[in-house]
Amino acid sequence: MNSWHSSRADRGAHRLANCLQATVISIADVRRAADSLRSVAGATPVLTSRTLDRRTGAELFLKAELFQRSGSFKFRGAYSRISSLSARQRSRGVVAYSSGNHAQAVALAASLLGSKAVILMPRDAPAGKVAATRSYGAEVIEYDRYGEERETLASGLAEERELVLVPPYDDAHVMAGQGTVGLELVEHIGDLDDLVVPVGGGGLIAGCATAAKSLLPRIRVVGVEPASGDDTRRSLERGERAAIPVPRTIADGLQVATPGEMTFEVNRRLVDGIVTVTDEEIVGAMAFLFERMKIVVEPSGAVAVAALLAEKLDVSGRRVGAILSGGNVDLRRFQELLA
């Protein structure tokens, strides 16, 4: 694993060698992350639906990360990153910026690992998310979304207080941790023809593709982006990272303007394609998941099922894994979206 965020000198040579390898992370990294997560994050269930199979003509297996601790897959990456720190680093603490799932994930992971988290959240973040983050024991520092650069603020804080930054996706430990979703799904279900994964910064699909393609070399890995936020689709087409304006979409976890450097390095090798879905298709999938499957999935978490229901990829007769990445949508927001 490329661990350039780590400061332990004694592993330097090993790391340098890894940096030069073609892949940024390997199945071994994902397995290590799975080992460290085993005692804290129960394997989430894999759900099936006869109705969904009938509608798509496929055999679908939905990995339900909405039941993950902190309500999304983000916990896996945050925990993997923080558990890789030295005791001294952990005692000084970690810092992250997020208005969403990564905030709660880092706060919870830090508290479980005896560390302290400082989370930068925009002043206009939903009160519920701020409260949830604080309830895990994190210190929340608010900033002005329109006036201050969060990356600069975070680096400043990290330096000043000697905190380690926990990035939301562009980090080898984070990708490996997020990849345990795909590892578990393949280990649980066995042979799959396709794996369909939501794409924001690209950490989830990078980790999952690494695990899935190692175990099932012929699997097709397809990402799903919001139609207005197809930065990874464009980047894969061009063969280099493209930037778009911050997308307007209800899928707030996927509002990313450009792929991560490390995630793109993995994804340009392992991802077979990207399809996109509209906000309307996302809402339709959320309603289907509510009424037919009795589960609450947030907009970003529903894009894979949205793509399947809208027939954005041909899966007829295939065994398909799809990731429901999270369920953090409060009642009021849910009501507004599905009104």
Next chain:
Amino acid sequence: MNSWHSSRADRGAHRLANCLQATVISIADVRRAADSLRSVAGATPVLTSRTLDRRTGAELFLKAELFQRSGSFKFRGAYSRISSLSARQRSRGVVAYSSGNHAQAVALAASLLGSKAVILMPRDAPAGKVAATRSYGAEVIEYDRYGEERETLASGLAEERELVLVPPYDDAHVMAGQGTVGLELVEHIGDLDDLVVPVGGGGLIAGCATAAKSLLPRIRVVGVEPASGDDTRRSLERGERAAIPVPRTIADGLQVATPGEMTFEVNRRLVDGIVTVTDEEIVGAMAFLFERMKIVVEPSGAVAVAALLAEKLDVSGRRVGAILSGGNVDLRRFQELLA
């Protein structure tokens, strides 16, 4: 098992002996029902929540029948009843009356068992429920809720077409089938101090209490009724079946005016107490289950958690099983209730 709905003469003597026994059904009946269900109804998951444990001071295990086929526990009873019929009876078909979960459950069970179902539904039943019932292949006959007696209509149909009536609760096979919920929960979780169960006609709690008390003689079995529909509470107090006006409550599956004869016979022996919840407490529980546990539970299905959150019974320091009996609430109704 008391099988007075069956027509097979060769088991008559055996049955008569059973009728005279103190209990109407036994753990052996529940186990037989579990065997017949094994290939068609996957065991539903048992969910836990750290937040719920913190709020109640107990260790809670929620049996999630919202994930059951047809969306509620009713499938278990309907399937058990229909699978007990002779091939000839099955080929002639079954009849049931219901505007809710029992309709879909009987329709699905009949279709799986190669039988035909005729379902009497009130003319003003929600279009979605009528469509769901028809989608399982049932013939739906509408009647005027305010002008016609559904029991009389059903008996008339049963006689005229030689159909077997599948009652929603007051039947030994139905109770035994519904009791498999409790059997599975105890087999899955092991020792429990309490079992908290929604009470309508009393079939679910009768079957579950039979299974649970046989395996764990010291378990406390507590029923939950809507505050306005406490017919079983009153009946247990009096020691005989009491009747109340049809209750007005959002828990439409629990709008029962008097306990079943057979269910009450079981429940007066095995149920340790009844607590009641208001509609407001039910809505609060539905919101909690949505936001914290990411699951969709219908009003009737949420009463056990409502009672626990509202501290209607002291469970501090105890291991408590609770049944989430179903998830059939459509999006529009859900929005209205939680507005």
